[in-house]
Amino acid sequence: MTFQAPKGVPEYLPPRSATFLAVRTAFATMALNSGYSYIEVPVFEDTELYARGVGESTDVVTKEMYTFADRGGRSMTLRPEFTAGVMRSTLEHGLHNGQLPVKLWTTGPAFRYERPQAGRYRQLQQFNVEAIGTEDPAVDAETIAIAWSGYQALGLTRVRLLLNTLGCKQCRPAYRAALQDFLRALDLDEATRARIEINPLRVLDDKRPEVQAQVADAPLITDHLCASCKAHHDRVRTLLEDLGVPWEDTPRLVRGLDYYTRTTYEFDHPLLGAQSGIGGGGRYDGLSEDIGGPSLPGVGFAVGVDRIILAVEAEDLAREVPPRVAVYGVPLGEEAARRLFKLVHELRAAGVAADMAFDGKGLKGAMKGADRSGAVYAVILGERDLAAGSAQVKHMESGEQTAVPLGELVGTLAGRLAG
RNA sequence: GUGGGUGUAGCUCAGGUGGCAGAGCGCCAGGUUGUGGUCCUGGAUGUCGUGGGUUCAAGUCCCAUCACUCACCCCA
Numbered sequence: 069m070t071f072q073a074p075k076g077v078p079e080y081l082p083p084r085s086a087t088f089l090a091v092r093t094a095f096a097t098m099a100l101n102s103g104y105s106y107i108e109v110p111v112f113e114d115t116e117l118y119a120r121g122v123g124e125s126t127d128v129v130t131k132e133m134y135t136f137a138d139r140g141g142r143s144m145t146l147r148p149e150f151t152a153g154v155m156r157s158t159l160e161h162g163l164h165n166g167q168l169p170v171k172l173w174t175t176g177p178a179f180r181y182e183r184p185q186a187g188r189y190r191q192l193q194q195f196n197v198e199a200i201g202t203e204d205p206a207v208d209a210e211t212i213a214i215a216w217s218g219y220q221a222l223g224l225t226r227v228r229l230l231l232n233t234l235g236c237k238q239c240r241p242a243y244r245a246a247l248q249d250f251l252r253a254l255d256l257d258e259a260t261r262a263r264i265e266i267n268p269l270r271v272l273d274d275k276r277p278e279v280q281a282q283v284a285d286a287p288l289i290t291d292h293l294c295a296s297c298k299a300h301h302d303r304v305r306t307l308l309e310d311l312g313v314p315w316e317d318t319p320r321l322v323r324g325l326d327y328y329t330r331t332t333y334e335f336d337h338p339l340l341g342a343q344s345g346i347g348g349g350g351r352y353d354g355l356s357e358d359i360g361g362p363s364l365p366g367v368g369f370a371v372g373v374d375r376i377i378l379a380v381e382a383e384d385l386a387r388e389v390p391p392r393v394a395v396y397g398v399p400l401g402e403e404a405a406r407r408l409f410k411l412v413h414e415l416r417a418a419g420v421a422a423d424m425a426f427d428g429k430g431l432k433g434a435m436k437g438a439d440r441s442g443a444v445y446a447v448i449l450g451e452r453d454l455a456a457g458s459a460q461v462k463h464m465e466s467g468e469q470t471a472v473p474l475g476e477l478v479g480t481l482a483g484r485l486a487g
Numbered sequence: 488g489u490g491g492g493u494g495u496a497g498c499u500c501a502g503g504u505g506g507c508a509g510a511g512c513g514c515c516a517g518g519u520u521g522u523g524g525u526c527c528u529g530g531a532u533g534u535c536g537u538g539g540g541u542u543c544a545a546g547u548c549c550c551a552u553c554a555c556u557c558a559c560c561c562c563a
Contacts, residue, residue, distance in 0.1 A: 072554080127561050131488085149563085178563080183488075185557060192563055259560090276559085324562055335563095345563060372563025400521065433515085435523040450521060464523070 076182070076190030078374055083389045088193075090386075091376045092175055095195045095218035099173040102214050104197055107172040109153040115143040121152030121359050123326025125266040132180040146179035149325065150196040151352065151368060152359065158200050159361040168201030175373070187343030187375045197349075198368035200356075205300050208331045208351060208367050209307035215335060215347050215369050216313045222376070223385045227346065228336045229314065232321035233301040234269065235289055236329050237354065243292035244268055254282045273322040288319040297330060304331055327352040331367065337375070339382035346379055347371035391442025394485050397424030398434040400450030407474070408449045411459075414478050420485060438464065445481060 073079055080088040115135050122129050134146035147153055154172055157163075163170045175195045182188060197214055199207045212229065219227045235243060251264045251271055260279065263271055272283055293301065308315055315333070323332050332350035340346070349369025356364035380386045397412050399405035408424055415422040423441055425434035431448075438446040448460040448469075459477055462469040472480050 075554085132561080180562075182561070183559095184555090185559095188562070194563060270561095274560095342558065343562075347563065370563060375563060398522080430516090431521055432517095432519085432523075437523085439523040446523075448522070452521080460522085462522075467522090469522085 074190070076184035076188075078189050078191070080377075084377070084386075086390050087377050087380055087386045088373065091222060091373050091380065092195060094221040095197075095214070095371060096173065096175070098214045098217045098221065099197050102171070102210060104171040104173040104199075104214075107154060107157065107174050109150065109157050109174060110147070111177070112144045112146050113153050113156065115145040117152050117156055117359060118145050118148060121155065121327060121355060122149065126324055126326055128180060128324065132182055134179045134181055148180050149178055150174055150176075150194060150370060151198060151325075151327070151355065151366075154196065154198050154368075155200065155352075155355050155361070155366065156359060159356065159359070159364075164201050164362075164364055169204075169207060170200040171198075172200070173197045185343065186341050187372075187378055189374055193373035194370045195373055196368065196370045198366060200366040201364055202367070203300075203353070203365045205303035205331075206307055208300075208304045209311065209313075211349065211367055211369055212304075212308060212333060213311050213313055215349070215371055218371065219335065219346075219376075222380055224337070224376075224379055224383055226338055226383060227379070228316060228338070230318040230321050230334045230336055231305070231308075231315040232318050232332050233289065233293065233297060233330050234322070234328055234332050234350070235293055235297050239292055239294035239297055240289075240329075243287065243289050246287045246292065247272075250286050251283070256282070267326070269322045270324065272320040283320075286320075290317075290319045300330055323348060323350060327355040327358060329353045333369075335371065337379040337382070340375060340378055343375065345372070346375045389442070391444075393421040393423045393441050393443050395420055395422040395445050395447060395481055396438035396441045396443035397422065398431065398438055398446050398448045399425065400431060400448070402428075404449040404451065404454055407454065408447065408459075411447070411449075411474070411477055415481060418478050418482050420478070420482055444485060447477065447481075 115133070118133065119129055124130070128148045133148055136144055138144050154174065158170055158172075173196060176193070177191050178194050179191055181190060184190060195218075197211050199211060216227075216229065234240065247268045248264055251268055252261075256264075256271075256279065260271060260274065269289075271279070272286060274280065274283070305315070321332060321334060323334070328350045330351040330353065333348065334345050335347035336344050337346045338344065347369060349367070351365065351367040353365040355366060356362060377386075395412075395415055397408040399408040405428070412422045412424045423443070425437045429437065435446065443464060446462045446464055448462060453459050453471070456471070458471040458473045460469050461472045461477070461481070
């Protein structure tokens with residue numbers, strides 16, 4: 069064993085990979101049911117897109133990006149998140165010139181150069197939903213509900229929704245100034261003092277107890293909202309209540325990306341240790357303009373597939389191994405193997421999941437393979453059966469076995485499995 | 488970037504004070520020359536992370552190094 073996967077890159081092998089697909093499917097189903105269309109965007113983009121979109125002051129941009137020069141000397145960056153790329157694609161192709169909102173979902177890997185730990189990876193898998201071109205608080209609530217329903221569909225019961233608002237460009241500056249005045253008077257380390265000047269809101273989110281104690285009396289955004297932000301926030305909460313989606317008001321919640329405005333939220337799972345955020349999102353009404361586009365509001369979320377898998381496992385929801393196939397072929401001898409190979413192909417074409425034993429495996433080993441595959445039926449074919457023109461079809465669970473003429477095998481099995 | 492922990496079979500891990508490298512699971516074969524899941528018997532697989540040092544002798548002690556892992560920070 070000479071090579072190993074790059075540091076911080078998780079791999080999902082069977083049977084655990086089934087959970088990976090289940091997580092993606094749960095969220096994709098909800099997004100599709102809610103009228104969102106799939107969009108496939110690049111894994112890397114112009115570095116400047118992320119610098120301007122995500123924000124020059126963020127840790128993501130300043131120290132976590134996988135940036136490289138391509139052979140033409142352009143600075144490219146592996147996507148650290150999806151929203152900037154989805155917005156860029158929307159603007160470039162004029163999707164926003166049609167009826168609004170533009171409702172999109174996507175999924176795949178994102179990349180951040182960080183020190184790995186439990187639930188934190190350098191290649192992380194996200195599932196994203198974005199609604200572009202709407203200010204309606206109902207869409208804020210809709211996107212939250214999609215994420216919530218995804219967690220519910222997976223059977224997760226411990227997920228918490230932490231909800232906040234960050235105000236808009238009307239009311240946030242005054243709050244920001246008030247918060248800075250408060251924070252400058254505190255006894256904080258140098259890095260945190262620097263943060264006060266760049267992004268003071270994030271100081272509120274500091275988890276260190278000595279910092280938390282000091283910011284306990286800090287002014288809160290919820291006391292500084294303008295009338296329209298307050299109305300927006302109240303409406304979002306009313307609609308969530310109508311849907312029966314529970315949340316906790318968390319006025320200190322801040323997100324690490326600069327583009328967020330108004331509604332912001334995070335989904336949290338208590339069984340995950342330090343990296344407990346399993347999803348997060350909000351409104352980004354200024355993003356389009358930040359990257360050179362027109363004034364175009366948007367709202368959306370990202371959920372972390374890797375961490376949701378950990379949550380599913382923490383709640384012990386991922387135990388049953390799904391059967392790989394419904395029918396498993398057990399050949400005895402070369403002639404039988406050839407004939408069975410064709411029969412298995414025909415079963416697959418008829419929509420029946422099928423596999424067979426290879427490498428001239430003996431009967432015992434092949435039957436063991438049938439057992440491991442989870443197949444409902446084993447089809448045993450040897451010289452005797454070939455001579456008789458039939459195969460032995462064995463129901464694995466009951467052990468009942470009957471001879472079925474080779475010409476009727478596909479139809480019979482398809483019928484029995486459907487019935 | 489800063490701290491702590493751990494590296495022994497495919498996996499999970501035992502291996503006081505240095506003395507022939509082990510168990511369980513998994514895998515393969517046989518018991519059953521055409522029948523899996525239970526049971527019984529047998530078998531294969533190791534540069535003991537890597538390099539150096541001490542010693543008659545190192546998985547064990549010392550030094551270095553790499554990897555993994557947890558936490559800070561940050562975020563999905």
